Structures are given as C-alpha cells and as structure tokens.
Amino acid sequence: MIDVGPAEAPRPIVEFGERRVLVTRNGERWLAAVGIPLDAPAGETSIRVNTARDVAFEVREHAYREQRLTVKNKKYVSPDEAQLERIGRERRIIDSALDSWRDVDVDGLILAPPVDGRRSSSFGLRRFFNDQPRSPHKGMDIAASEGTVIAAPGRGVVTATGDYFFNGKTVIIDHGQGFVTMYCHLSRIGVEEGQQLETGEPIGAVGATGRVTGPHLHFGTYLNGTAVDPALLLETVTAAD
Ligand SMILES: [Zn+2]
Structure with a gap:
C-alpha cells in the first residue's frame, strides 16, 4: 500500500509497469494497492502517478515453503496434445478475466471469508508434483x-464461469479497478457471467473438480493482474497450516 497524495485531489491514475493500479481512499489520503509478482526481483522499483511523478518503493525477498505431492492421475502431470490445446485456450480466458479493469470507486480491500474452514495450503508454496517443479501456489x-x-467476499460482477482442465468448475469476480477474486474446484456454479453480487451472496459450492487431491476451495485474489496473498485481504484469517 503506497501513499499517492491527499484525497482533496481527484483519484490519481497510478501505473505499475504497463498496468493500472487500484487506488482507494484512506481517510485524508489516496493509497495505491500494488500487486507484486512472486518472481519480481528484490530491489527498488516504482509506480507512476498521473503519468508524471514516480514514487519509489522497495521489494524485499520472502522465502515461501516447499511441498511435494504425488498426483496419481497422469493426465494432470503430462497432458497430451489435445489437452495442452484446451489448457492454452482456457488460460487465455482466465488471464483476460484476471486482468480486467473497471474504473469504479473501490471502498477498501478487506474481504469476508468465502467459506469457513482450515487453511490447508498457503499462497506462495513452491510445489513439486511427482518431483516435477510446478509454478508456485497462487492462492489459498x-x-x-x-x-x-x-x-461472495465483497461486492462485484461475475466476469467468467467455466469448467476448466486444471481449475475445474470456476467463478471469477471483478471487484473493480483490477481487484479480482477466483474460486476453483467447485462442485456447482451458482452464478452467471455479468451477474452483480453483494457481499455474502452465494456463488456456488465447494467440490473436487479439476486437478485436486480432495474437496477444497482454491481462493485466488488478484491486483493489477497479479496474484497476491488472500491472507492479506481477509478480515478474519484462519489458522495457518
Ligand atoms: Zn489451490
């Protein structure tokens, strides 16, 4: 969260690289909420305010835990050509929903927990499936x-629903200004694309669809097209594993 000026001024346009960044009001100040990619190098970087002024900040190293899993169904470890084609097609749909921009006021970043339950795997976990390295875990x-x-953990608009190869039955919600949440492996989808949601409205049910070892909710949160740790945004954080 980076202070970008007094709130008497209109909400500033803030960019991080090529992407617009969410700006929310906190009392008398505007704050930019910048999503930093897990593979970002440590060191000084900056955001640009109103296409004129750079505000520098420092990215520090953070060590995430490692996990080794055995996945029995080979199709999820070594997909064939047709499956790879499907995965690529779905990746483009998902990426575009995760990277959407809707220029509305966003009243803070705090989310209600989408379900009650124990956190079984945390954000950033470095995973190996059958000893093959996979991308780090980008959700909770x-x-x-x-x-x-x-x-629904906050108000928003449903921007994508689908039954995807890895993620199973999935719902993606746009909360405004690039603040996006994703729900995967559902047994049932209860909303439609374009549907407006208020906090607490049902969006579906927990399941075990896609690449999973058992029923759970994969909850992903995104800022400026970048996965960020949902634990930073939840009003009540359940105990870590
Ligand atoms: Zn997950």
Missing part, C-alpha cells in the same frame, strides 16, 4: 466439505 486453499456454500 481452504478445506471444506463437498457442497459447502461459497459466499
């Missing part, structure tokens, strides 16, 4: 039984 897994209703 919350253990809950199949059929547990998932509630």
Whole structure:
C-alpha cells in the first residue's frame, strides 16, 4: 500500500509497469494497492502517478515453503496434445478475466471469508508434483466439505464461469479497478457471467473438480493482474497450516 497524495485531489491514475493500479481512499489520503509478482526481483522499483511523478518503493525477498505431492492421475502431470490445446485456450480466458479493469470507486480491500474452514495450503508454496517443479501456489486453499456454500467476499460482477482442465468448475469476480477474486474446484456454479453480487451472496459450492487431491476451495485474489496473498485481504484469517 503506497501513499499517492491527499484525497482533496481527484483519484490519481497510478501505473505499475504497463498496468493500472487500484487506488482507494484512506481517510485524508489516496493509497495505491500494488500487486507484486512472486518472481519480481528484490530491489527498488516504482509506480507512476498521473503519468508524471514516480514514487519509489522497495521489494524485499520472502522465502515461501516447499511441498511435494504425488498426483496419481497422469493426465494432470503430462497432458497430451489435445489437452495442452484446451489448457492454452482456457488460460487465455482466465488471464483476460484476471486482468480486467473497471474504473469504479473501490471502498477498501478487506474481504469476508468465502467459506469457513482450515487453511490447508498457503499462497506462495513452491510445489513439486511427482518431483516435477510446478509454478508456485497462487492462492489459498481452504478445506471444506463437498457442497459447502461459497459466499461472495465483497461486492462485484461475475466476469467468467467455466469448467476448466486444471481449475475445474470456476467463478471469477471483478471487484473493480483490477481487484479480482477466483474460486476453483467447485462442485456447482451458482452464478452467471455479468451477474452483480453483494457481499455474502452465494456463488456456488465447494467440490473436487479439476486437478485436486480432495474437496477444497482454491481462493485466488488478484491486483493489477497479479496474484497476491488472500491472507492479506481477509478480515478474519484462519489458522495457518
Ligand atoms: Zn489451490
């Protein structure tokens, strides 16, 4: 969160690289909420305010934990050509929904928990499936039984729903200014694309669709097209594993 000036001024346009950044009011100040990629190098970087002024900040190293998993269904470890084609097509749909920009006022970044349950896998975990390195875990897994209703953690608009190869049945919600949340492995999708949601409205139910070892909710949160740790945004954080 970076202070970008007094709130008497209009909400400034803030960019990080090529991407617009969410700006929210905090009392008398505007704050920019910048999502930093997990693979960003440590060191000084900056955001640009109103295409004129650079505000510098420092990215520091953070060590994430490592996890080794055995996945029995080979199709999820070594997909064939047709599956790779499907994965690529779905990746483009998902990326575009995660990178959407809607220029509305966003009233803070605090989210209600989408389901109650134990956090079974944390953001940033470095994963190996059958000893093959995979991309780090870009969300929080919350253990809950199949059929547990998932509630929208904040107001927003449904921008994508689908049944994807890795993510299974999925819902993506746009909360405004590039603040996006994603729900994966659902047993049932209860919303439609374009639907407006208020906090607490049901969006579907926990399941075990896609690449999973058991029923849980994969909860992803994004700022400026970049996955950020949901634990930073939840009003009540359940105990870590
Ligand atoms: Zn997950």
